[in-house]
Amino acid sequence: SASALTEAPADPSKGTLRILQLYPREMNIYGDYGNVLVLKQRLAWRGYGAEILEHNAGDTFPEDVDLIVGGGGQDSGQVVIQDDLQAIAPRLRELAEEGTPMLLICGLYQLFGNEFRTHDGAVIPGIGVLDLETRGGTERLIGNVVATSEEFGEIHGYENHSGQTFLGDGLKPLATVVKGAGNNAEEGHEGARHRNIVASYLHGSLLPKNPAIADFLLRTAAERKFGSFQDEGVDDSLADLARKHAGARPR
Numbered sequence: 031s032a033s034a035l036t037e038a039p040a041d042p043s044k045g046t047l048r049i050l051q052l053y054p055r056e057m058n059i060y061g062d063y064g065n066v067l068v069l070k071q072r073l074a075w076r077g078y079g080a081e082i083l084e085h086n087a088g089d090t091f092p093e094d095v096d097l098i099v100g101g102g103g104q105d106s107g108q109v110v111i112q113d114d115l116q117a118i119a120p121r122l123r124e125l126a127e128e129g130t131p132m133l134l135i136c137g138l139y140q141l142f143g144n145e146f147r148t149h150d151g152a153v154i155p156g157i158g159v160l161d162l163e164t165r166g167g168t169e170r171l172i173g174n175v176v177a178t179s180e181e182f183g184e185i186h187g188y189e190n191h192s193g194q195t196f197l198g199d200g201l202k203p204l205a206t207v208v209k210g211a212g213n214n215a216e217e218g219h220e221g222a223r224h225r226n227i228v229a230s231y232l233h234g235s236l237l238p239k240n241p242a243i244a245d246f247l248l249r250t251a252a253e254r255k256f257g258s259f260q261d262e263g264v265d266d267s268l269a270d271l272a273r274k275h276a277g278a279r280p281r
C-alpha cells in the first residue's frame with residue numbers, strides 16, 4: 031500500500047488515525063473520495079492527525095489500519111479488483127470481526143457480501159463479511175435518496191446502481207427509505223449495519239451531508255486506538271444547510 035497523504039496532529043497531545051481507502055483507482059465514483067476528505071478534515075478540526083493510505087490491486091496490505099473506506103465502481107471495475115479482493119479477504123474479515131470501523135459504498139458494499147450476479151450474467155464472488163446477495167437487473171435505480179435511521183437520524187445521498195441487494199435474515203439495514211429505492215426496488219431498506227461497518231448505496235459523497243456517520247466512524251476508531259475521542263470544535267451548519275437543500279430536491 032502507498033501512503034497518499036499524511037497530516038500531523040495540530041494538537042501534539044492528540045494522535046493520528048490511519049485511514050485506508052480500498053481500490054481508489056477502480057472503486058471511486060460519484061465523488062466517493064469526498065468521504066476520505068471529510069474524515070481527514072473532521073480530524074484536523076479537532077487537532078488529530080490523519081494518514082491516508084491507498085490499497086490498489088497488487089499492493090501489500092498495510093499492517094496497522096484504524097478505519098477503512100471503500101467506494102463504488104462500475105461492474106467492469108469490480109471484475110478488475112475481484113482477485114485482489116479475494117487475496118486480502120482473510121485480513122478484511124479479521125479486521126471487521128475485531129470491530130474496525132468501515133464505510134462501504136455501493137460497488138464495494140456489494141462485494142463485501144456473498145456474491146454479485148451482474149445484469150450480463152457474470153458472477154463476481156464477494157468476501158462474505160456481510161450476509162447479503164446482489165442481483166443485477168436491466169432497471170437502474172438512480173436519484174436522490176432520503177432515508178431514516180434510529181442511529182444516525184435522517185440520511186441524505188444519491189444512488190445510481192443496477193445491482194439490487196437483498197440482506198440475509200440476521201443482517202440489519204442501515205435505514206428505511208423515505209425517498210428513492212436503496213438496496214432494491216421492493217423492500218424500502220437502504221444499506222446495512224454490522225459490527226462497526228456502515229454500508230450504503232449512497233454517493234454524493236455520503237459523509238459531507240451526513241456528519242453523524244462520519245463521527246461514528248471517527249469516534250469508534252479513536253476510542254479503539256486512544257481510549258477516547260474529543261469531538262468538540264466542529265461547526266456543522268453548512269452540512270445542515272446541504273441536508274436541507276438535498277432533502278427538498280426532486281428524486
Ligand code: GLN
Pocket residue numbers: 059101102103104105106108135136137138190191192193194
Ligand atoms: N456496478 C454496480 C451497480 O451498478 C455498482 C455501481 C456503483 O457503485 N454506483 O450495481
